[in-house]
Every structure is written in structure tokens, then in C-alpha cells.
Amino acid sequence: MTFDRSIKIAPSILAADFGNFGAECAAVEAQGADWVHVDVMDGHFVPNISFGPTTCAAIRPHIKGIMDVHLMISPVDPYIDAFAQAGADFITAHVEAGPHIHRTLQAIRGAGAKAGVALNPGTPASAVEHLLDITDLVCVMTVNPGFGGQKFIDMTDKIRTLRAMIGDRPVHIEIDGGVDVNTASGVVQAGADVLVAGSAVFRGGSVSNPTPYGDNIRAIRAAASGVYV
Ligand code: DX5
Numbered sequence: 001m002t003f004d005r006s007i008k009i010a011p012s013i014l015a016a017d018f019g020n021f022g023a024e025c026a027a028v029e030a031q032g033a034d035w036v037h038v039d040v041m042d043g044h045f046v047p048n049i050s051f052g053p054t055t056c057a058a059i060r061p062h063i064k065g066i067m068d069v070h071l072m073i074s075p076v077d078p079y080i081d082a083f084a085q086a087g088a089d090f091i092t093a094h095v096e097a098g099p100h101i102h103r104t105l106q107a108i109r110g111a112g113a114k115a116g117v118a119l120n121p122g123t124p125a126s127a128v129e130h131l132l133d134i135t136d137l138v139c140v141m142t143v144n145p146g147f148g149g150q151k152f153i154d155m156t157d158k159i160r161t162l163r164a165m166i167g168d169r170p171v172h173i174e175i176d177g178g179v180d181v182n183t184a185s186g187v188v189q190a191g192a193d194v195l196v197a198g199s200a201v202f203r204g205g206s207v208s209n210p211t212p213y214g215d216n217i218r219a220i221r222a223a224a225s226g227v228y229v
């Protein structure tokens, strides 16, 4: 996997049909998704439960490209090997999930995955300042994690600060929550390259009618690139 800062659209399957994850992943990839974003929630770190490593392993064969696993769980460390073995390319842990995020990121890389660190809206950019040399991705939450379909919270200043802090390091900036045609351009201008979008991608389509997925992905990409269609 070579590093680049081109815009990547990562549909979150939290907005997909939970009875049909395999086909939903294949459908969004066929419709132009760059990565597939997989949201794991434990009902403890966040007030909602989604699914765990067994589901990730079941989804994996249906994804040709990058499987980007966002862990909204605490603790993280006991489950890292299970998610790595499930085939996650990126495993992202929250800086708020425990006192030893540095150890967690080392353990994720040690398990053979790319290491991501996520920041809740209330957490400053400085929380990752000493982690950038052991991190492959910083995820800036633009909603409080736990649910899809929430209203975007403006984190432009934080994204700009992080982009400057990262400098030449090969670290992605991912934005998660409320990304759509209206919010994509501002976050990309501030320095983001990975755009997670759940409702804005899956809205209007289905596995039997996947064309809206492609239309939605193209519209977000165009808005993010400053090309309005
Ligand atoms: C929120 C999740 C997001 C969410 C995004 O807790 O981490 O990935 O599914 O959904 P939308 O795009 O609908 O805000």
C-alpha cells in the first residue's frame, strides 16, 4: 500500500443493510468507494453496540480494497489481535479509550495492521502530537461517536492544526461524521484526505439498486475536489 494524499471516499457500513453486509461492501466498491469503513461499538465507550471481530472476518472476503476498522471500544488492547486476524488493513483506536494509547498503537502495528488514532470532538489536536511517528492515520470525529446520521460539527481549525503538525509524515487525516456534499469541501481544504460517509453514501440505494451509491460517491468526491455538479 503506497501512501498518497488523494481524496478517498470511505463509506461507513453502519448505514448499510445489516442483513447483507457482504453484498453491500461489494456494491459500494463497484460504485467507486476507495475504502470501506467498519464501525465497531461496544455499548460502553459509546452508547451503542454494532458488531465485533467475527463480523469483520465475515465481511473481509467481500472487500477487494482497504478495510478500515474504527474501534469505538474500551479497552482496546485485548481485541487488537482478533481484528488484525479478521483482516483489518487499518485499526483505529480512540485516544480517549484508555491511558496507554501509545502502547495500543505499537500493538496494532505489531499485529501487522496500520495504526489509526481517533479524536472525539472535545479532544484537542495536541493529544496526538507525540504519537505521529507511530501512527498511520488520525481520525477527526466531526460528530460524537455512537450513531450515524448526526449533524456535522465544524472541526476545521483542528484539522488545519493537525495537517501542519503532520508535515511530511505519511499520516492520513480522516474525517468521520456528517460528511456530505455540503461539508466535504471545507475539511479537504483544511487538510483531510479520507472522507468517511455513511448516510450520505447509502441514502436512496440498495443492493438491488446500487446506482444511487455511485451517484452519491461521485457527488461527494466532486464537492470535495471543489468541482460542483
Ligand atoms: C459514528 C461513526 C461514523 C458514522 C458516520 O460514530 O464512527 O462512521 O457511521 O455516519 P454518517 O456519515 O451518517 O454521519
Ligand code: ZN
Binding pocket: 012, 037, 038, 039, 070, 176, 196
Ligand atoms: Zn467511524
